[in-house]
Amino acid sequence: MSNEIDAEQEYLTLLYAHLDHLRTETDTRLAAALREVSSLPQAMSLRDATIAQLSSQRAQYDAVENGLCFGRIDFTDDTTTYIGRIGLFDSDDDYEPLQLDWRAPAARPFYLATAAAPQGVRRRRHIRTSMRKVTAVDDEHLDLRDPGHGDTVTGETALLAALNETRHGVMRDIVETIQAEQDEIIRAGLNGVLVVQGGPGTGKTAVALHRAAYLLYTHRELLARRGVLIVGPNATFLKYIGQVLPSLGETGVLLRTVGDLFPGVRATRAESQAAAEVKGRLSMVDVLRRAVADRQVVPDEPITLVVERVEMTLRPREVAEARARARRSGRLHNHAREVFAREIVDALARQEADRLGAEFLDAADLADIRRELAADDEVVATIDDLWPELTPQRLLEDLYADEDRLATAMPEHPDAERALLRRDPGGWTPADAPLLDEAAELLGVDDREERAREAQRRRDAEHYAQGVLDILQLEDEADPDILLAYDLIDARELAERQEDADHRTAAERAAADRDWTFGHVIVDEAQELSAMAWRVLMRRCPSRSMTLVGDVAQTGALAGADSWADVLAPYVEDRWRRTELTVNYRTPAEIMAVAADVLAELGAPVEPPESVRETGHAPWARRTSDLAGAAAAEAARDAPGSLALLVPEERVAEIGAAVLAEVPDAAVGERPDLESRVVVLTVRQAKGLEFDSVLLVEPAEIVAESPRGLNDLYVALTRATQRLGVLHSADLPPALTALRSA
Numbered sequence: 001m002s003n004e005i006d007a008e009q010e011y012l013t014l015l016y017a018h019l020d021h022l023r024t025e026t027d028t029r030l031a032a033a034l035r036e037v038s039s040l041p042q043a044m045s046l047r048d049a050t051i052a053q054l055s056s057q058r059a060q061y062d063a064v065e066n067g068l069c070f071g072r073i074d075f076t077d078d079t080t081t082y083i084g085r086i087g088l089f090d091s092d093d094d095y096e097p098l099q100l101d102w103r104a105p106a107a108r109p110f111y112l113a114t115a116a117a118p119q120g121v122r123r124r125r126h127i128r129t130s131m132r133k134v135t136a137v138d139d140e141h142l143d144l145r146d147p148g149h150g151d152t153v154t155g156e157t158a159l160l161a162a163l164n165e166t167r168h169g170v171m172r173d174i175v176e177t178i179q180a181e182q183d184e185i186i187r188a189g190l191n192g193v194l195v196v197q198g199g200p201g202t203g204k205t206a207v208a209l210h211r212a213a214y215l216l217y218t219h220r221e222l223l224a225r226r227g228v229l230i231v232g233p234n235a236t237f238l239k240y241i242g243q244v245l246p247s248l249g250e251t252g253v254l255l256r257t258v259g260d261l262f263p264g265v266r267a268t269r270a271e272s273q274a275a276a277e278v279k280g281r282l283s284m285v286d287v288l289r290r291a292v293a294d295r296q297v298v299p300d301e302p303i304t305l306v307v308e309r310v311e312m313t314l315r316p317r318e319v320a321e322a323r324a325r326a327r328r329s330g331r332l333h334n335h336a337r338e339v340f341a342r343e344i345v346d347a348l349a350r351q352e353a354d355r356l357g358a359e360f361l362d363a364a365d366l367a368d369i370r371r372e373l374a375a376d377d378e379v380v381a382t383i384d385d386l387w388p389e390l391t392p393q394r395l396l397e398d399l400y401a402d403e404d405r406l407a408t409a410m411p412e413h414p415d416a417e418r419a420l421l422r423r424d425p426g427g428w429t430p431a432d433a434p435l436l437d438e439a440a441e442l443l444g445v446d447d448r449e450e451r452a453r454e455a456q457r458r459r460d461a462e463h464y465a466q467g468v469l470d471i472l473q474l475e476d477e478a479d480p481d482i483l484l485a486y487d488l489i490d491a492r493e494l495a496e497r498q499e500d501a502d503h504r505t506a507a508e509r510a511a512a513d514r515d516w517t518f519g520h521v522i523v524d525e526a527q528e529l530s531a532m533a534w535r536v537l538m539r540r541c542p543s544r545s546m547t548l549v550g551d552v553a554q555t556g557a558l559a560g561a562d563s564w565a566d567v568l569a570p571y572v573e574d575r576w577r578r579t580e581l582t583v584n585y586r587t588p589a590e591i592m593a594v595a596a597d598v599l600a601e602l603g604a605p606v607e608p609p610e611s612v613r614e615t616g617h618a619p620w621a622r623r624t625s626d627l628a629g630a631a632a633a634e635a636a637r638d639a640p641g642s643l644a645l646l647v648p649e650e651r652v653a654e655i656g657a658a659v660l661a662e663v664p665d666a667a668v669g670e671r672p673d674l675e676s677r678v679v680v681l682t683v684r685q686a687k688g689l690e691f692d693s694v695l696l697v698e699p700a701e702i703v704a705e706s707p708r709g710l711n712d713l714y715v716a717l718t719r720a721t722q723r724l725g726v727l728h729s730a731d732l733p734p735a736l737t738a739l740r741s742a
């Protein structure tokens with residue numbers, strides 16, 4: 001085998017030499033572009049675009065430094081293909097491929113070929129490396145006639161080696177060992193809604209991220225322009241997965257929680273599960289509609305105004321008429337305010353005309369009266385009281401702070417009303433963000449000034465572009481057969497091209513723009529999203545090009561989903577595809593046997609995934625009257641790898657303090673550092689994460705804490721890659737019988 005390693009080392013060295021050459025070449029071009037100076041804005045804009053493109057290229061070369069090449073397939077016709085993180089080509093040999101990008105169609109047999117369906121592959125080789133050194137090769141012989149068949153298929157495969165590695169709080173890519181059922185999903189077509197249902201540890205997150213990388217590679221032009229959005233359940237999770245796409249050389253993807261999708265709002269405030277559940281209900285659309293309507297006021301009594309020392313009266317009937325007209329205009333609240341204001345001014349102008357004697361006034365006099373009234377402070381203030389211009393933030397803050405407003409907006413739900421009442425403004429919760437977004441849809445942003453500025457800017461740009469074309473025309477009075485710039489492009493088009501000179505990535509532009517629509521949206525832990533959150537995502541993706549990965553047996557949020565069909569019916573009816581992942585790569589069989597009983601008790605319409613391996617570590621349970629002390633002692637033990645203590649919400653403070661006393665660098669709190677060896681978390685925080693060992697504290701309490709407590713228990717049990725222990729003072733929940741007998 002050492003000969004084989006030497007041979008692969010030689011090839012790998014050649015590949016790295018190519019990578020180094022590409023780096024140097026890019027650096028040289030980058031330096032040249034940076035030196036370029038021109039007084040022509042177009043030239044500078046082109047320069048900036050070149051710099052942006054070269055910098056991103058350079059970042060990609062750095063990103064693929066580790067594990068540049070990881071595979072090789074030998075075909076029965078004696079050809080060989082190397083597979084790696086990016087494609088490399090030999091410029092001295094007609095650009096023959098030296099290695100294929102893992103996403104290229106020709107690389108597929110590396111992931112799909114089996115002994116039963118070898119696809120012309122004789123041997124698949126996993127090349128394991130450390131830095132730039134080959135450390136091992138694992139061969140699989142797929143052609144049964146091959147003399148080497150049977151020699152090396154035993155022993156630790158690259159997959160098991162990857163699965164048994166210790167975890168350090170940061171998710172890694174799986175590009176070297178993607179399995180066939182995962183590959184099918186990663187490479188599924190771009191269009192339509194694809195649901196990936198899969199039990200814990202089946203690689204849903206990994207598949208979602210690799211799918212993003214695959215789609216960006218395959219549909220680069222469209223997706224670089226429109227952007228890809230990946231939605232995850234919380235900031236800790238996004239940090240956990242944040243390195244995977246960059247390690248695959250892809251940086252232009254927007255990673256967000258739903259709470260962060262409303263531009264300018266960071267939803268970090270905490271709230272009760274009950275309040276979040278109410279805010280997630282679809283009926284909140286009507287609640288917000290009523291809340292807006294409630295801000296369009298008709299007074300019970302006439303209003304007296306003093307304009308220019310003259311007393312005027314605005315009668316409820318006149319306001320009601322103005323409101324009816326404004327509502328009938330069909331415009332959004334902030335836009336219809338203009339109609340309302342005009343009607344109120346008209347009503348006051350009629351009074352003034354009557355006072356002065358209408359028969360003595362001509363049209364110009366009436367227009368003057370209207371203008372003066374419309375500019376009068378007291379009139380403006382009155383209109384503001386009756387039909388205020390509202391931001392989404394103000395609408396929600398005022399609603400939450402006022403029992404009467406809540407009662408009007410939610411007449412059928414007194415309990416829900418109480419859940420929403422809060423008097424201190426102090427920030428937004430994740431469940432508020434979809435409501436702010438919905439409110440923005442109902443209110444409309446008064447962007448007239450912004451639009452006027454934009455129109456003027458466009459006119460200026462076109463005017464300038466026309467000047468440039470005129471100059472080119474003068475300079476090029478040459479052969480009429482030669483196509484010139486102005487034959488191909490007009491001023492408007494040239495101006496539009498300059499617009500593209502906004503060199504922020506699509507992800508950066510999208511993050512700042514509520515009206516942005518993405519080329520593709522990927523949702524992880526999609527079962528957690530509320531009906532209101534789905535509305536936001538569907539607005540951001542009218543093409544419905546979406547990948548939704550999740551597990552309806554792991555739903556923890558009270559507003560989350562029990563069924564994919566229920567979630568999707570309002571948007572695509574039954575026009576969506578469902579696919580399933582069935583193999584659990586994380587949780588060993590010993591732990592999955594315990595978790596499967598909980599799943600059965602849950603009664604969710606899904607099968608437990610099958611574990612790909614055993615570890616030989618039996619899960620254990622121990623009763624103790626001192627939970628915090630026992631948990632801290634376990635945390636202090638010198639066990640290998642990472643350890644998560646998963647504890648009931650109510651006990652985080654107590655157990656966190658006890659653990660910190662023993663292990664001062666343990667991570668505890670709302671934004672824990674997952675790279676710490678010991679972490680104390682609630683199940684909500686641990687969703688989607690994994691650790692070498694898990695210590696579950698008082699499972700009965702975790703079950704009791706939420707109507708979805710059994711789902712939470714299922715999630716908690718399936719977080720470990722190696723070992724599971726349980727500490728309890730109360731009886732274990734009945735679903736943990738297997739553990740009891742263990």
Ligand SMILES: Nc1ncnc2c1ncn2[C@@H]1O[C@H](COP(=O)(O)OP(=O)(O)OP(=O)(O)O)[C@@H](O)[C@H]1O
Pocket residue numbers: 159162163172173174177178179182198199200201202203204205206207551554585586687688689690718
């Ligand atoms: N093909 C693979 N090769 C190597 N590791 C894999 C593979 N598939 C999955 N894994 C590993 O299995 C673990 C679980 O994967 P992942 O977190 O994507 O699962 P999940 O389905 O999202 O789980 P959950 O539903 O519990 O959040 C990760 O460590 C991942 O790297």
